[in-house]
Amino acid sequence: MIKAGIIGATGYAGLEITRLLLGHPKAEITAVSSVSFTGSKLQEVYPSMRGIFEMTLQDDRAVIEKSDVVFASLPHGLSEGIAAECYDSGKLFIDMGADFRLKNEDDYKQWYDGAYQSKKLHEEAVYGLPELFRERISGAKIIANPGCYPTSVALGLAPLLKANAIDLRNIIIDSKSGVTGAGRTLSQNTHFPDCNEAFAPYKVAVHRHTPEMEQTLSEISGEKVTVTFVPHLLPINRGILSTVYTIPHDKLSAEELYEKFSAFYNMDKFVRILPLGETANLKNVKYSNYCDISLHLDERCGRVIIVSAIDNMVKGAAGQAVQNMNVACGFEEDLGLLLIPPAF
């Protein structure tokens, strides 16, 4: 059993990774921490955990000391120091935050207004999207767990980019996210009566996940990709659905499209390419690690439309983090992740 610790266990992503690790056959949680609730027990913050996991919340240091693998779910800027400690003591560090996602420090400066303290750590870090970068993750010591939006988008576009099949200057991504994506922190626009029966985009074309998407898409395609990205807040708890509009270089039939995607994800258990005629729906992936992708043609306008759906807390956060741990540690990739979406 690998010893796992969770820093920031009382945030939504932290609780979710706790929940998943409790069902993992080769991991045991040895420590959890929280800045706001140090000294409390987890079930005092989340009564759902009563009788299941009643560990006392400690400080970050305790978590690092007691664990072989450390998951951190922290606001950006706070992970780098913890990563350094883990790295120095030979532990695996999986960062749920944004600190290690961007390879180019200028991008980080521009979008996050921060700086890198240790270039070496950033060189060591790998971007943990297993379906696309599995080889690098195996054996890695610092893993940047991808953002939720970029996960849905990269999985939806990779087969077309790899095949050099679409116009790299004409990618439009219209995403919709459940409210857990905004985390546990209170805000007016996530106050129930302000959020329920409401719907709107936010951070139109200026969301911080944009450079992360472009980095991944550019790497896959081998050329610079720019995207227009508009996220929206959906009044539901879980899920991200991205509707992606592209223009293929050459006309593709629906069947060719389906074949291309199916072949690309042939070995990937967590990506489900839906049969032609079906449409990805958040209800079919919620509470699971699946990414459902449906494929559509707008024959009149010559566009290919890809719809990609994930649970933002699982494949978009905690589930992918566990998947990364599995890959990095040489476990079977789906250990602890055989979660069946409940449909309703």
Add this chain to the structure above:
Amino acid sequence: MIKAGIIGATGYAGLEITRLLLGHPKAEITAVSSVSFTGSKLQEVYPSMRGIFEMTLQDDRAVIEKSDVVFASLPHGLSEGIAAECYDSGKLFIDMGADFRLKNEDDYKQWYDGAYQSKKLHEEAVYGLPELFRERISGAKIIANPGCYPTSVALGLAPLLKANAIDLRNIIIDSKSGVTGAGRTLSQNTHFPDCNEAFAPYKVAVHRHTPEMEQTLSEISGEKVTVTFVPHLLPINRGILSTVYTIPHDKLSAEELYEKFSAFYNMDKFVRILPLGETANLKNVKYSNYCDISLHLDERCGRVIIVSAIDNMVKGAAGQAVQNMNVACGFEEDLGLLLIPPAF
């Protein structure tokens, strides 16, 4: 007082127009009909109406006879006959359905699989989007009330098309609609547990509102416009929000964009151009006749993004129908429509 009758009063749009007309200072409802509930009283179908409006549901003929203006909310194909009767007896006919929306019969054949019985009636019919076609509506005898999606889209794009400011081959419309848009008829995907906490597109790039949008946009621009249109089903009751992606011919500043829209809708009470920096949200228009439009630039990709929000049952259906009646009858355009969105 003008005598108003409602055919199909027990559908969602029919009930909504009933509700609005009850508050109209120059109209009185003289008859209502329903195929499924003839002989019942309205409050037996909608207990919300108890003590407010308890009229007995009659057949269509009674409605036509007793009314000066007839609103019909029917499945497509059923309005043309009623229109003929109204026209012959000099009554105003306002069709909430699709029968008179498309000018080109070939489009109707292709998308609705139907045929026009009377070319004359179709020539008489005007497309009732008052902000764009006010002059034609004044004095009209047959008015095609626009579809909900096309209303949100046409209002969002008209200023740019009129100014010949955008690429007509690169318009992408990603719309999201509340469930009342699907009407009162039961279906599996609007069954509460299948619909709640779910989200998906439907009829991707093949929705029947596409040719209606293109017809209006082409007319405004003077050139043929084609659009990629993808609607999604939102698990809320009311509202349509369309996120529209365009490419301007020349670079536009945000301020220029704002000026263009403000000037275009200068005289239109029901269109609110939001200050730069704000974002249209369904909660600010629900239960009202407003269309909120917010304007955004993706400077990195050279795109202009327009977000247009309406209540699908009001500005997208019954409210616009009343607005059309007001214009056609020479009433003040906002009579009976001073509905303040309740915010929560």
Add this chain to the structure above:
Amino acid sequence: MIKAGIIGATGYAGLEITRLLLGHPKAEITAVSSVSFTGSKLQEVYPSMRGIFEMTLQDDRAVIEKSDVVFASLPHGLSEGIAAECYDSGKLFIDMGADFRLKNEDDYKQWYDGAYQSKKLHEEAVYGLPELFRERISGAKIIANPGCYPTSVALGLAPLLKANAIDLRNIIIDSKSGVTGAGRTLSQNTHFPDCNEAFAPYKVAVHRHTPEMEQTLSEISGEKVTVTFVPHLLPINRGILSTVYTIPHDKLSAEELYEKFSAFYNMDKFVRILPLGETANLKNVKYSNYCDISLHLDERCGRVIIVSAIDNMVKGAAGQAVQNMNVACGFEEDLGLLLIPPAF
């Protein structure tokens, strides 16, 4: 036109009273205030108001000076001073808060941990539930607008208590409220992901509305009434539904029950006694000033069950405040309150 001012206009109840007064034919809003947003315009806090009512938020003093009738929506303890100022200058004061609801200062001390500063003001104040105390409200200068739960409960029980028909020691009230009842202030349990798809009671048998209910019920019955009251938080925006369990002294038929209630509310436009066999539902009263009451017998156990449904923001707050103004000022009672519930 009477000049109306609103203190606390940016809270939910404050905004709702603003919305209602804008449609009132004999009132005009002359000033609005807000502690948090003084100097801002209302549409900056509530974009729903853009183009409709863009008044600048002032301080409380300005509101008192400019108004004939002052509505205050404040946390308890803050209304008494404002009431004194209004009273001294001959203005009508309608308090949406709790300061004047309890006649017995001991009750106020026990449940609100506060004291009365001026006994005279409290003697002047009348409890503003028009259906039950209309005569007193007419001509009053200080009106305590009832709590939302007590409104639903008092209307549901009054006919039985007046007729001395039920056991006063065996009244159980199980109420469920939408989240707007908790107001605009942020809290963890009204954070969308914590509140959505959740349901629980709160303040079980210790809610502050309990003594207010008992005061009204005792006054109607002429004897001391105690009740068990348990409120629950419903994951919807609007509405309070109270299910009230009673034991009749003598067996009552359903028809007798219906007759008793219908006769009692014969003259009350806003109370709808549903036909036997129907059940009160929040959807039929939301966004309106109606109170729907349905009557049920548990013949096996000898109980009478009353279900009472209101919109907590309208009949449970702002609508009732306007109704009180109408009664106090000698206007027709339903002026500005002809709001038709939209059903969906």
Add this chain to the structure above:
Amino acid sequence: MIKAGIIGATGYAGLEITRLLLGHPKAEITAVSSVSFTGSKLQEVYPSMRGIFEMTLQDDRAVIEKSDVVFASLPHGLSEGIAAECYDSGKLFIDMGADFRLKNEDDYKQWYDGAYQSKKLHEEAVYGLPELFRERISGAKIIANPGCYPTSVALGLAPLLKANAIDLRNIIIDSKSGVTGAGRTLSQNTHFPDCNEAFAPYKVAVHRHTPEMEQTLSEISGEKVTVTFVPHLLPINRGILSTVYTIPHDKLSAEELYEKFSAFYNMDKFVRILPLGETANLKNVKYSNYCDISLHLDERCGRVIIVSAIDNMVKGAAGQAVQNMNVACGFEEDLGLLLIPPAF
């Protein structure tokens, strides 16, 4: 591995039991059936199952033949014949429907308007509420899986009834259920726009689960118990919360109450007695087999209030069915049921 078959696998309860059995370490699903979808594959009805479980739906006979344990999720009246076949061939039959729940045929006649075909089968059947009747279930061949409401109520009241602590004529049960409780079949009141932002009771004091509750409560207490039971429809997917009002014979302190419940459920992993001061909430049990119970005193009125919360589809249906299988087959009781409620 035991061979398990599911009759009625495309209903909500049928799908849920499929989902749970797929994670059971000692059971394998050998056949599934559906009247409406015979010949289809499960993922065609529930796309959530794609890639996970793609079994073809067969007829009932095939399920019986291939299975050691048969779960049936059918409308009442249809299970008895299947039970007979299973019994004759020595298979374990677990009925999710109502056919075997009532011991007294007169009750069945009165509430379900049906008759028993085989008294012997009914004598063989045991009521499968493991926490209360574990011994009988062990080795049983026909198990009546309890109704969802009765499960929440019986667990909430058993400790008080067993201790003869409350007045048996003064039990009031106010229950609220998520919409999955109404099943997959379409109806107007579960149509999204009619159900969302709505709330109402239904079948007030005449719901069929009443005699089932009374049967269990009477058996536990040893005396005849009658209850007033009012269910309400909550606009959420999952969960039943019952607020139960009782009058204790003698005054009980909160601590005594807590001790009584804790001792009673000392060995029952799935019942969590919350610490005094906490309140049961559906969000803490959803998607799990837990029953959370919180205890409250109304000291002013001398009442004990019990709040009991379960997931209606798990502990109220499929989870309890698996628990019954585990007990009947001598497996550990929590096999396949270690489901952690996700909190959000």
